[in-house]
Amino acid sequence: MALTKYNYNSFDVTPVASKAMGFNSGANGLTTVTEGSMVLIKTLTASSSATISFVDGTSDVVLDNTYPTYLFKFVNAHPETNSVDLQFNGSSDTGSNYNVAKTTTAFQAYQNEAGTATSLMYEPSQDIAQGTGFQGFFSYVGNDNDQAASGELWLFNPSSTTFVKHFISVCNVAEQGDVTKHCFRGGYFNTTSVIDAIQFKMSSDAIDAGTFKLYGIKDS
Secondary structure (H helix, E strand, O other): OOOOOOOHHHOOOOHHHHHHOOEEEOOOOOEEEOOOOEEEEEEEEEEEEOOEEEEOOOOOOOOOOOOOEEEEEEEEEEEOOOOEOEEEEEEOOOOOOOOOOEEEEEEEEEEEOOOOOEEEEEOHHHOOEEEOOOEEOOOOEOOOOOOOEEEEEEEEOOOOOOOOEEEEEEEEEEEOOOEEEEEEEEEEEOOOOOOOEEEEEEOOOOEEEEEEEEEEEOOO
16 A cells, blocks of 8 residues: 655645635634534523523524534533532423433543642543433532633434434533532433433522533534
């Protein structure tokens, strides 16, 4: 098999040339490769909100076979109550019920501000084994004025009637006690029915503030 050798010094990495090749430069100056284009579908703002729901066909929300992949972002989700968890669940009946069976895994890394406590560990209390309850993104976000959580949830091919619906999430949270946690979740909705709605809520009381966005990811 013939090998091709590239002269990387000859590449044109100016913004115009990079975009033409499918590369995009982020706000931090790093260059990333993207699969297709990200289209903003809906933005919801929490204000003492019991739930935040994205329901296909409601209020201009699209969550069907228009896109193969959907991305939810939550920015500075702040709870009313100290030491709670932001959670999510899916619906197969356009938001009438959020109780789809799912199997998930969970792990995290954390460190406190003093640098005296660090860890990387699996979180058995945060995973679900074929349960229908809400899945948490993390544990114990603080409700101090400077504490909140930000992250994202990827949902793959929710309109499939052949396969289960995979999802992954990653977020960072400012926990009570001045601890930063980097949290990872993954799993699948164990159904071959469509997932046509996603709901977010705190494990107790309301979402005091925060911005929630839904994007559709086009095919590459």
